[in-house]
Amino acid sequence: MPHKKAQNLEIDNLDIQILSILMNNATTPYTEIAKELIVSGGTIHVRMKKLEEMGVIKGASLEVDPQKLGFDITAFLGIYLEKGSQYNDAVRQLKEIKEIVELYYTTGSWSIFAKIVCHDTAHLREVLNEHIQSVPGIQRTETFISLEESIKRQISLE
Amino acid sequence: MPHKKAQNLEIDNLDIQILSILMNNATTPYTEIAKELIVSGGTIHVRMKKLEEMGVIKGASLEVDPQKLGFDITAFLGIYLEKGSQYNDAVRQLKEIKEIVELYYTTGSWSIFAKIVCHDTAHLREVLNEHIQSVPGIQRTETFISLEESIKRQISLE
């Protein structure tokens, strides 16, 4: 009876250590990781392939400084929906607004919670009044502007 | 008269295009970017070096799926401080709490706004009651649990 090759789909301590190193610096060469963890480069490669197939690794992305690119304002938005059932439709339209970089369905006061990045206050006003408020089902929003980003890191796996 | 080599410290359209590609996939080979933008691989290298020196590029990080690593709960915290002047001291202590992955100083109802990642509800309760509430100056917190992450992306540079 033919079936997919059986694989070890468990995450062991070595996997965790590899991920910890790469989460801090995705450009660390495999050979260096191998030396640090005292295994061969081939092993790192096999483990990474396994983690990718398992979907643990979603990708690698370049981190840029938004301010140096002219994006001076980071803000958070609490969004009230008329009915919770409008969530999927609202999200579909909010996805078109490029300034929204994160969006969550949350418990508590609001139905939707979003993070947006804008050039300046005029840009923020435009996004809020012209783009977001015009999405059907959105009743009201509350805005919180970030004056300082004090922590920005990945979860600690240890 | 000796001086540092004059450099072009402006960001042009080519830089933006390079960043756009790498922000989506940091592992894209330079040769492939060069082919796409119809310049040489060396040019990509020079531009990247310039962007790094300018501090536009902060690094590259591996994106992982927290749920597949046993972190099932993402929550947001609005934190009230007794006095705004306690911000720096509070942040210093909150940095020690590994479950806090993002932290902002915000306008609006709260002084501090944080994002935390936990294994389960018991873990969340422990972090809230035992770690966060014991930081001096923290008066009260409001918790919003994320039931779904619908958008998670980088700013669009175009």
Next chain:
DNA sequence: GTTGAAAAGTGCTGCGA
């Protein structure tokens, strides 16, 4: 599952335009 080395591909550097 891991190793070690060979093969393929990428990143880096200097010269020339």
Next chain:
DNA sequence: TCGCAGCACTTTTCAAC
């Protein structure tokens, strides 16, 4: 300032343990 070509390094593959 940009492009080309050679060298150094990394990733990838694979047979053997």
